[in-house]
Amino acid sequence: MKSKASGRKITCSKIGKKKASDSGFTLVETAIALVVMMVMALAAASLFVFAVQYDTGANDRAIALAIAQQRMERLRRTRFSDATFGTASLTETYTSAGHPYTIATTICSTSDCGGSAELKVITVQVTPAAASSRWASTPATIISRRSTPALGPYFK
Numbered sequence: 001m002k003s004k005a006s007g008r009k010i011t012c013s014k015i016g017k018k019k020a021s022d023s024g025f026t027l028v029e030t031a032i033a034l035v036v037m038m039v040m041a042l043a044a045a046s047l048f049v050f051a052v053q054y055d056t057g058a059n060d061r062a063i064a065l066a067i068a069q070q071r072m073e074r075l076r077r078t079r080f081s082d083a084t085f086g087t088a089s090l091t092e093t094y095t096s097a098g099h100p101y102t103i104a105t106t107i108c109s110t111s112d113c114g115g116s117a118e119l120k121v122i123t124v125q126v127t128p129a130a131a132s133s134r135w136a137s138t139p140a141t142i143i144s145r146r147s148t149p150a151l152g153p154y155f156k
Contacts, residue, residue, distance in 0.1 A: 057136030060128040063096050064140040068126040071103060072142045075122055080148050093129070100129040104139075118148045 025033075090105045106123040108115040115121045127139040 060099060060136050061138075061140060063099065064101055064126040064128050067094060067096065067101055067103065068124045068140045068142045071105065071124045071126070072122065072144055075105070075107075075124070076144065076146070080120070080146060094126075102127045102129050114145075118150070120146045122146055
C-alpha cells in the first residue's frame with residue numbers, strides 16, 4: 001500500500017510475532033509470586049494475633065497494678081489503730097473493664113513475718129482471674145510497712 005502524499009510504502013507490524021524485547025511474566029512465575037505473597041501475609045497475620053494477645057495481657061497486668069496501688073493507698077490512709085488492720089488476711093474479687101481480678105490483702109503484725117506491735121507489714125496482691133496468657137496471670141504485688149505514729153526514743 002502506497003501513501004499518496006509521500007509515495008512511501010506503509011507496512012503493518014505483524015501480529016503474533018514475538019520480539020526479544022517483548023518478554024513478560026509467565027503463568028508459573030505469577031503463581032510463585034502469589035504463593036510468596038500469601039506466605040508473607042499469613043506471617044504478618046500471625047504476628048498481629050500474637051501482638052493482640054500480649055497487648056491484652058499487658059493491659060490486664062497494668063489494671064492489676066493500678067488496683068493494687070489504689071488498695072494500698074486506701075490502707076495507708078487508714079488509722080493504725082483501726083479495726084481494718086486487725087484482719088490478718090482478706091480475699092475479694094473485683095471487676096474492672098469486664099475482667100475479674102482477685103485481691104488478696106495480708107496484714108502481718110507478728111514477728112513471724114517481720115511485723116511487731118508497732119510495725120505492720122501490708123501486702124496487697126492482685127491477680128487477673130481470666131488472663132489470656134501465663135505471664136499475665138502472675139500477681140501484681142505491693143508490700144509496705146506501716147508503723148505507729150508514736151514518737152521514737154531518739155526524739156527529745
